[in-house]
Amino acid sequence: MNYLIEPAGKIDSNQTPGRLAIRAERIRSGLEPDVTASDTTQMTPSTERQSDPQSADTSSVIQTERTYVLDTSVLLSDPRALFRFAEHAVVIPVVVVGELEKKRHDPEIGYFARQALRLLDDLRVKNGRLDFAVPVGAGGSLRVELNHSNMTVLPSGLQLGDNDSRILAVAQNLANDGLDVTVVSKDLPMRVKASSIGLAAEEYRAELAVDESWTGLAQVHVGADDMSALYETERLPGTHADGLPVNTGLVIHSERGSALGRIASDGSAKLVNGDREVFGLRGRSAEQRIAIDLLLDPSVGIVSLGGRAGTGKSALALCAGLEAVLERQMHRKIMVFRPLYAVGGQELGYLPGDQGDKMNPWGQAVYDTLGSVVSQNVVDEVIERGLIEVLPLTHIRGRSLHDAFVIVDEAQSLERNVLLTVLSRIGQNSRVVLTHDVAQRDNLRVGRHDGVASVIETLKGQSLFGHVTLTRSERSAIAALVTELLEGTEIA
Known part of the structure; x- marks a missing residue:
């Protein structure tokens, strides 16, 4: 039952009935102190409590609290987002719970939907119900909103x-009640819609990269004596490279x-042989030569190759796989996983044919790249011997990828x-290479500063991880020009 608290004297402009009713609910839930507790009058449905005009101003509590309305994309990105809004109120529209239920069995994001539902159920068991605000996080609250669904406000x-x-x-209905409402979403169109009707809209930022500009390379200037020592001992003396993450080129x-x-795992700077080849492919730039050095080092289990189209990311990754599987026989096969956003966003199940036919549009891009760096005889041999598999990313959950050179394209x-789930599938005697170009995102729920950029920021400095951003286009003058023009239009 809702009780309306009416303070004595003139009601402040912020103390609307909607705000006061919500505050009364928070007092009953123990989320806010009752500043009128000194009044011993028992509150009943027929008795209104009269607050002391000299008591603390309660409007300041309401004014400093924000109400965050989360959509489904936030909980699929981070199920624990429920607890990450400090002292503020988190509202989950009931339709979000329904969307999570529908996503439970999705092969890519079903795990995160189930985790979010489990966390909500844990809160329900602990507090009895979720349609009233329950305490979460650092003094904040959470509730599943069953009401405020009147769409005529839109x-x-x-x-x-x-x-x-x-x-x-x-x-919008909560905002009309006088609350300071912000819509939080990973979905770009959702944020645009919210802003178009005057609501504050923010991208969920808890997992954004702090420094997405890190390229994995650094410029170092040394004296002639130090350069001589580097070539003699293959180690750079002095403190020129102090503080740089492990495996920085x-x-x-x-x-x-x-x-x-x-940078070696002990923090020292070691010489890199720029003449090394990977399955006959030699680096043409400093970035490519550092990338080849990382790809040929079996102690670096995760290699990230970023850069715009035509810089050789996929070619380097595939040649490294062929080197490891055919030449060095370090792994049993190459496994290439690709997300299913590329061909018009069509779901795999709606494309004609069996799995092989369905994967042709995705697989052909891999074979085209392979054919550009090796002879057709090598391509035919690799395919005939089953040394390479091209699979949709939906097939990775539940698998442990042992004895494989894995490429996530x-x-x-x-x-x-x-992406972290994919990396968790890597088993014994396996390595993984990530290839990516943040300017060519097909998933509108992923921004420039999250997704792979956030994973790079998280793994940076680990001895098992290395990253290089490639900058020089090797494809053609036409491709380089068009890519540069397209990048000039990138705004998010």
């Missing part, structure tokens, strides 16, 4: 009856010339949790 163009419209209706300059290096379209 412009006619948004009264579509879909789930986005239902979430926006909840947010170095372009070392001196008056005597230049050299390449890499187009990783920029994967959400952070999905």
Whole structure:
């Protein structure tokens, strides 16, 4: 039962009936102190409590609290987002619970939907119900909103009856009650819709990369004596590279010339042989030569290759796989996983044919790249011997990938949790290479600063991880020009 608390004297402009009713609910839930507790009058349905005019101003509590309305994309990205909004109120529209239920068995994000539902159920068991605010996090609250669903508060163009419209209706109705409402979403169109009706809209930022500009390379300037020592001992003396993450590539300059290096696991800078080849492919730039050094080092279990189209990411990864499988026989096969966003966003099940036919549009891109760096005889041999598999990413959950050279292509379209799930599948005697171009994201729930960029930031400095951003296009002058023009239009 809701009780309306009416303070004595003039009601502040912020103390609307909606705000006061919500505050009364928070007092009963123990989420807010009752500043009128000194009044011993028993509150009953027929008795209103009269507050002391000299008591503390309660409007400040309401003014400093924000109400965050979360959509489904936030909980699929981070199920523990429920607890990450400090002292503020988190509202989950009931339609979000329904969307999570529908996603439970999705092969890519079903795990995160189930985890979010389990966390909500744990809160339900602990508190009895969730349609009233329950305490979470650092003094915050959470509730599943069953009401505030009247869609007439939305412009006619948004009264579509879909789930986005239902979430926006909840947010708008709460805002009309006087609450400071912000819609939080990983979905770009959702944020645009919310802003179009005057609601504050934010991207979920808890897992954004702090420094997405890290390229994996650093420029170092040394004296002639240090350069001589580097070539003699294959180690760079002094403190020139102190503080750089493990496996950072170095372009070392001196008056005597230049050299390449890499930060070893002990923190020292070691010389890199720039003439190394990977299955006949030689690096044409400093970035590619550092990438080859990382790819040929079996102690670096996760290699990330970023860069715009045509810089050689996929070619380097495939040649490294052929080197490891055919030449060195370190792994049994190459496994290439690709997300299913590329061909018009069609679901795999709706494409004609069996799995092989369905995967042709995705697999052909891999074979095209392979054919550009090796002869057709090698391509035919690899296919005939079953040394390479091209699979949709939906097939990775539940598998342990042992004795394989794994390539995750187009990783920029994967959400952070999905990408971490992929990495968790890597088994004994396996390595993984991530190739990505953040300017070519097909998944609107992934921004420039999350997804693979966030994973790179998390893994940076680990001895098992190395990253290089490739910058020089090797495809053609046309491809380089068009890519540069397209990147100039990138705004998010």
